[in-house]
Amino acid sequence: MIPETDSGYLQRLAELEARVDQARLSPEILSERAAGLLAGRIGCRIDEAHAHLRLLAGQQNTSVASVAATVIGALEIRRSTSLRQVRHSVEEALRATDQEPDQPVRVSAPDASYSWLDVVQQMLNALPGKHIVVVPVRGDDGRITDYECVAVSPGMRDLSGRTGPQLIGMAISTAYPDIVGGPVWRAWADSLTDGHPRSVEPFTYVHIDNGDASEHLLTVRVRPVGPGLLNSWVMHDEQTRLAERIDQTERLGNLGYGEWDLITDTTVWSDGLYRIYERDPADGPLPRAESEALGLPEDEPLRRQAAEEFGRGETIDLTTRALINGKVKHLRAVIDTVRDAEGRPRKVYGIIQDVTARETSRRKLAEVERQLHEHQQDLAAEHRLAAQLQHIVLPIPETPVDLPGLRAAVRYLPAEQASRIGGDWFHAALAGDGSVVLAVGDVAGHGVQAAATMAQLRHTMAALTMTTTSQPAELLAHLNRLLLALGVSTAPATAVIVRWEPATHACTWSQAGHPPPLHARAGVAVELPRPAGPLLGGLAHAEYGTNSLDLAAGDILLLYTDGLVEHRERTLSEGTAPVADLMSRVTAERRDYPLDVLLAGLQRANPDDDTCLLAVRRTDCGNGHD
Amino acid sequence: MQTVSIDVGDDGTLSAVLRGELDFTQAARIVAAMEAAIDDCRPDSVRVDLAEVTFLDSSGIGALVRAMKAADQVNASFVVERPTLVVFDQLNTAGLVDVFGLRRA
Incomplete structure (x- = not known):
């Protein structure tokens, strides 16, 4: 019964009422519904169900509406009654009426033992918990000698593993010998005598199974029902196990459970909720106002929406943030309400889950994705920069270039993979002394660093040929010193340099760790024998040898970087062979085979590396024609 | 399998075993491992x-050159051993056969 005079509750109720929009059922409608449900469930007539509700209300000293609400609450949970069951129940009810038109089933009639037991068993089937109904067994003198099990809850399984069908009909002295003469035994006799319910406080029950004895702590509530006694059993070690399971579940799921009774204004927290709020259980639950104050102001719209949903009587499910001990926690709350017959909330309970870890990993994932995206953009930017740098430092002439006595064509094949833009370079220009200096080079590595080293080499080379020397070996020695001076971490480089003297037709060349040029004349292409020379930037006192070459009119010389011939599965000479073949073919075909067409026909062997090609032909006269 | 494994013997010799394809993708890792080991152990x-x-x-060759420079810094000798024919070819082209202590095959 609701203590309407409790002003505290009314006030709390008023606080919520503004948000409550629950359809309110009148007591008449409630009892009609309850009677209908009850009649349908146990197979009695509607008017008998009404009578039973009134009887119950009288016994419990409460209103019919209240009993009706309880009945609806208990029976409406089981909604999954199949049509077959309904038909069966209807047929049963009709048959009962046909057979005994003058003796309808009387719900509380103690003398109609068959109907009484049937109803009791049906009630037990619908009730949660573990119950056994016993009836006294009397001797000839009318004294109680034993008790007999007559109805058992369907979920009941006793310590010996017996269930209803095995227990019904058994004598208590056989089923539970330890009960005989004990506190429960006495309570049964007393309840039968005075008709009052009793509770047997936790007592130790010794269970003997196959000679093994085990002790169990039990509480039994005894209520007189008709001629018998309804016993509700609570096994305390089971309760402990259940509590442990709940605790484990709370820990595993970072869950907590809280309850607010509006009538008594008491709040109960589970251990898990104390953990979530990092609060000592000894201090009791955090006052509601304080726990609400922990919520982050940014989440206010979410909380307002939840309050609206609560007002509509809906179950709330929201995730908000709370500042607990200086840490922001993401808490998911599922909040539901127990309402009375008038739909007024009596109890609010919530399951709270700490989902911070999930939220955190979601945020971290988003952050990693963002960084990855940035990194990709960085890579793309680096590639663009390297390509721009290369374009600025190394503009590739689109058509062949004429130099004194020579025609030169250049082709640059960038690496297939964007990030592999490398440090290949070429040089083909008149030197300060009137000679022509031709070169290609390759800086180890890729990207902006390699492109920067390439730029330094190329500009130094151009400057040296104008001011200092045009001799290939001397140029390489200078470049080697330059790279060494740039520091230990500078990647080494390779280069090949050819010097052509237009006046004397003298041709000399040197190399630094670089593949030798290919020389083709009238259908025969060969790799030039290399003078000594280690790569640039590796050795402090590197020395570079010089070879000379007889370059006749119409001869083609090809300078290239190793991307052209270097292959993961082939030796260098295997890589050179197809290039030499092509050069042999074109020089056999005609003396003026277009150089750019020749270069276009060359495919790079290593798609991971960029490749620079410089082809020159000695022209017959100073301004040369192809 | 690791691309590089490094052992230091009692006789002050640092032995590195390199494996697989020594290219652009591996070079930086090998250089870092070799430089760190040489700096730490100061081998002979x-x-x-x-x-x-x-x-x-060329990046792989660059890595070997940087390892050689790191050895020079601590006055350690530096030799390369047992290259395959293809790798010997590469080192020969780079002009490093002599400085790496490799006899011509």
Whole structure:
């Protein structure tokens, strides 16, 4: 019964009422519904169900509406009654009426033992918990000698593993010998005598199974029902196990459970909720106002929406943030309400889950994705920069270039993979002394660093040929010193340099760790024998040898970087062979085979590396024609 | 399988075994491992075994040169051993056969 005079509750109720929009059922409608449900469930007539509700209300000293609400609450949970069951129940009810038109089933009639037991068993089937109904067994003198099990809850399984069908009909002295003469035994006799319910406080029950004895702590509530006694059993070690399971579940799921009774204004927290709020259980639950104050102001719209949903009587499910001990926690709350017959909330309970870890990993994932995206953009930017740098430092002439006595064509094949833009370079220009200096080079590595080293080499080379020397070996020695001076971490480089003297037709060349040029004349292409020379930037006192070459009119010389011939599965000479073949073919075909067409026909062997090609032909006269 | 494994013997020799394809993708890692090991151990000599290296590009050659420079810094000798034919070819082209202590095959 609701203590309407409790002003505290009314006030709390008023606080919520503004948000409550629950359809309110009148007591008449409630009892009609309850009677209908009850009649349908146990197979009695509607008017008998009404009578039973009134009887119950009288016994419990409460209103019919209240009993009706309880009945609806208990029976409406089981909604999954199949049509077959309904038909069966209807047929049963009709048959009962046909057979005994003058003796309808009387719900509380103690003398109609068959109907009484049937109803009791049906009630037990619908009730949660573990119950056994016993009836006294009397001797000839009318004294109680034993008790007999007559109805058992369907979920009941006793310590010996017996269930209803095995227990019904058994004598208590056989089923539970330890009960005989004990506190429960006495309570049964007393309840039968005075008709009052009793509770047997936790007592130790010794269970003997196959000679093994085990002790169990039990509480039994005894209520007189008709001629018998309804016993509700609570096994305390089971309760402990259940509590442990709940605790484990709370820990595993970072869950907590809280309850607010509006009538008594008491709040109960589970251990898990104390953990979530990092609060000592000894201090009791955090006052509601304080726990609400922990919520982050940014989440206010979410909380307002939840309050609206609560007002509509809906179950709330929201995730908000709370500042607990200086840490922001993401808490998911599922909040539901127990309402009375008038739909007024009596109890609010919530399951709270700490989902911070999930939220955190979601945020971290988003952050990693963002960084990855940035990194990709960085890579793309680096590639663009390297390509721009290369374009600025190394503009590739689109058509062949004429130099004194020579025609030169250049082709640059960038690496297939964007990030592999490398440090290949070429040089083909008149030197300060009137000679022509031709070169290609390759800086180890890729990207902006390699492109920067390439730029330094190329500009130094151009400057040296104008001011200092045009001799290939001397140029390489200078470049080697330059790279060494740039520091230990500078990647080494390779280069090949050819010097052509237009006046004397003298041709000399040197190399630094670089593949030798290919020389083709009238259908025969060969790799030039290399003078000594280690790569640039590796050795402090590197020395570079010089070879000379007889370059006749119409001869083609090809300078290239190793991307052209270097292959993961082939030796260098295997890589050179197809290039030499092509050069042999074109020089056999005609003396003026277009150089750019020749270069276009060359495919790079290593798609991971960029490749620079410089082809020159000695022209017959100073301004040369192809 | 690791691309590089490094052992330091009691005789002050740092032995490195390199494996697989020594290219752009591996070079930085190898350089870092070799430089760190040489700086830490200050060996008398450094030997690099290339028997299991199947391919060497200019970045891989650069990595070996940087390892050699790191050895020079601590006055350690530096030799490269057992290159395959392809790798020997590469080192020969780079003009490093002599400085790496390799006899011409």
